[in-house]
Amino acid sequence: MSKPYSIIVSSQKGGVGKTTISVNLSTALKQSGYKVLLVDADYSNPSVGFHLGLENTNAGLRAVVTGKAKLDTVVALHNPTGLHVLTGEISAKPFHPSNAQQKGLRENLERSGYDFIIIDMPPGAEDFEEVEAFCCENSRQALIVLTPELAACSSAMRLAQFYEKNHIIHNMVANRVKNKGYELSVGEIEEAVGEGLIGVLPEDENVPISIAQHTPVLLLKSRSGFSTAVKSLARRAASRLGYEPGEAKNVRGSFGFFAWLKRLFGR
Numbered sequence: 001m002s003k004p005y006s007i008i009v010s011s012q013k014g015g016v017g018k019t020t021i022s023v024n025l026s027t028a029l030k031q032s033g034y035k036v037l038l039v040d041a042d043y044s045n046p047s048v049g050f051h052l053g054l055e056n057t058n059a060g061l062r063a064v065v066t067g068k069a070k071l072d073t074v075v076a077l078h079n080p081t082g083l084h085v086l087t088g089e090i091s092a093k094p095f096h097p098s099n100a101q102q103k104g105l106r107e108n109l110e111r112s113g114y115d116f117i118i119i120d121m122p123p124g125a126e127d128f129e130e131v132e133a134f135c136c137e138n139s140r141q142a143l144i145v146l147t148p149e150l151a152a153c154s155s156a157m158r159l160a161q162f163y164e165k166n167h168i169i170h171n172m173v174a175n176r177v178k179n180k181g182y183e184l185s186v187g188e189i190e191e192a193v194g195e196g197l198i199g200v201l202p203e204d205e206n207v208p209i210s211i212a213q214h215t216p217v218l219l220l221k222s223r224s225g226f227s228t229a230v231k232s233l234a235r236r237a238a239s240r241l242g243y244e245p246g247e248a249k250n251v252r253g254s255f256g257f258f259a260w261l262k263r264l265f266g267r
């Protein structure tokens with residue numbers, strides 16, 4: 001049995017679209033015929049369940065990480081997509097798994113038999129053990145989600161630096177792109193972050209509509225701009241290519257503030 005390939009969907013900033021992308025990317029990969037597990041890695045504020053109408057499902061992640069249950073006994077089936085989902089637990093008590101528990105979780109995921117494991121991370125996760133718990137060894141990629149504004153770009157660069165330090169291949173995805181004059185253009189984002197984007201996802205009102213209907217956009221409006229862009233992201237992410245740590249990333253020459261940002265983050 002080959003190891004699953006983990007795709008970690010992450011950002012420093014909150015609310016940029018990680019859960020939306022995780023749910024729809026998983027759906028796109030499932031529709032392409034892969035065996036897919038979607039994991040809600042937010043131990044405190046899980047939200048995959050809300051997006052898929054699985055909020056009343058018994059939470060699985062804590063049970064697996066604490067050794068109370070085996071992965072295959074707590075994975076929920078999302079009937080409309082056929083996705084397998086490891087949901088989180090909404091809880092008033094904070095929960096921080098030990099390093100041994102996190103290592104155990106990774107071993108469980110590595111043996112699970114899925115082709116892809118998509119991990120919806122909480123915002124700002126910069127604890128290597130926490131990230132590594134969801135990474136199948138040498139078979140992983142992190143997506144860094146950003147929106148077309150400078151604050152999102154600078155926090156994405158910070159996260160890229162973290163992945164590079166920890167030898168995790170990464171790619172950046174722009175979400176909520178409106179192509180308005182007041183926002184950064186795709187070229188400006190690439191110039192700011194110093195690398196090409198693996199995906200550009202448009203602002204699309206089908207996204208909030210789909211969340212309200214607890215259905216992925218890909219099922220609700222398969223030909224919408226967002227769905228088309230997610231399918232293309234899925235094809236590219238599934239090809240497993242990403243920026244290797246230390247790779248040259250100068251997409252274009254840069255100057256002024258962007259150059260200063262790049263120097264700050266060693267890019």
Ligand SMILES: Nc1ncnc2c1ncn2[C@@H]1O[C@H](COP(=O)(O)OP(=O)(O)OP(=O)(O)O)[C@@H](O)[C@H]1O
Binds near residue numbers: 015017
């Ligand atoms: N492409 C898009 N077009 C329109 N709205 C979007 C798009 N992407 C995300 N949104 C909206 O942004 C909000 C936040 O999305 P989401 O919950 O996926 O972000 P997140 O990064 O997972 O947030 P958190 O950091 O809290 O986990 C949602 O209400 C969603 O409707």
Ligand SMILES: [Mg+2]
Binds near residue numbers: 019047121
């Ligand atoms: Mg989220």
